[in-house]
Amino acid sequence: MRRSTPETWDDLLAKHGEVLACFGAATDNYWSSGEKQWADVVAPRLALPESPVVMEWGAGSGRLARAALPHVGQLWAYEPADAVRALLAENLAAAARTSLPDDRPGTVAVVIGPEELPLVLPQTLDALYCIFVMHHMDYDALWEFFGFAQERLKPGGVLVYDYINIESKAGASFLARKDRSEWPIYIWHESQLLSLVERRAPRLQLLQVVVGVRDIHVWKATDETP
Numbered sequence: 001m002r003r004s005t006p007e008t009w010d011d012l013l014a015k016h017g018e019v020l021a022c023f024g025a026a027t028d029n030y031w032s033s034g035e036k037q038w039a040d041v042v043a044p045r046l047a048l049p050e051s052p053v054v055m056e057w058g059a060g061s062g063r064l065a066r067a068a069l070p071h072v073g074q075l076w077a078y079e080p081a082d083a084v085r086a087l088l089a090e091n092l093a094a095a096a097r098t099s100l101p102d103d104r105p106g107t108v109a110v111v112i113g114p115e116e117l118p119l120v121l122p123q124t125l126d127a128l129y130c131i132f133v134m135h136h137m138d139y140d141a142l143w144e145f146f147g148f149a150q151e152r153l154k155p156g157g158v159l160v161y162d163y164i165n166i167e168s169k170a171g172a173s174f175l176a177r178k179d180r181s182e183w184p185i186y187i188w189h190e191s192q193l194l195s196l197v198e199r200r201a202p203r204l205q206l207l208q209v210v211v212g213v214r215d216i217h218v219w220k221a222t223d224e225t226p
């Protein structure tokens with residue numbers, strides 16, 4: 001397991017600050033922030049094979065999914081909120097019409113909600129990623145998510161997620177904010193996530209922890225299904 005050198009808060013904000021404000025609403029830099037985050041943060045950690053089957057958990061209106069599409073064989077885009085999912089389907093259909101490279105004519109994007117999760121069969125995913133979502137996930141939602149990873153990742157498949165670590169500057173700043181919305185926000189402690197994965201997803205081995213504005217964990221599924 002490799003623990004990366006922490007970047008400073010200011011470095012990270014300068015690099016990725018614009019993407020912290022993504023929530024469905026399309027701002028001027030909404031799509032470009034997805035391209036940048038896919039290329040800089042997500043894709044390098046997924047170690048994707050040829051024509052991979054990839055899933056985004058909590059895809060919103062497709063900011064990252066749209067950037068992922070040209071690089072995958074099949075994309076499962078899971079979004080639980082109905083209105084957001086409708087927008088996601090529209091955005092991915094438009095992207096499939098306009099931005100797929102000629103050498104990927106068979107790329108498939110499938111937008112799903114909670115009822116369709118069983119369509120994703122056991123050990124079929126090369127990668128599962130979940131970005132800017134965990135602060136919406138309570139303990140039960142995390143339990144479901146890690147159980148899904150345990151079951152659906154292929155041997156060697158990779159899981160990447162980010163979260164606001166309560167021990168980090170972002171976590172402390174977030175707790176101190178006076179302008180917090182009424183929306184519940186979950187700020188996890190690293191040890192909570194690690195012990196949850198140990199219990200719920202014992203196939204996963206921790207590969208990397210990236211310390212930043214949002215910490216990132218990278219896991220790899222082993223062959224065994226305990």
Ligand SMILES: C[S@@+](CC[C@H](N)C(=O)[O-])C[C@H]1O[C@@H](n2cnc3c(N)ncnc32)[C@H](O)[C@@H]1O
Pocket residue numbers: 022023024057058059060061062063064078079080081084130131132133136137138141
């Ligand atoms: C800030 S958006 C991020 C969207 C996308 N991942 C991105 O980076 O642009 C958070 C999304 O997570 C979804 N969400 C909330 N709770 C969730 C859960 N338990 N499981 C999956 N997605 C969830 C919300 O509906 C929303 O679309």
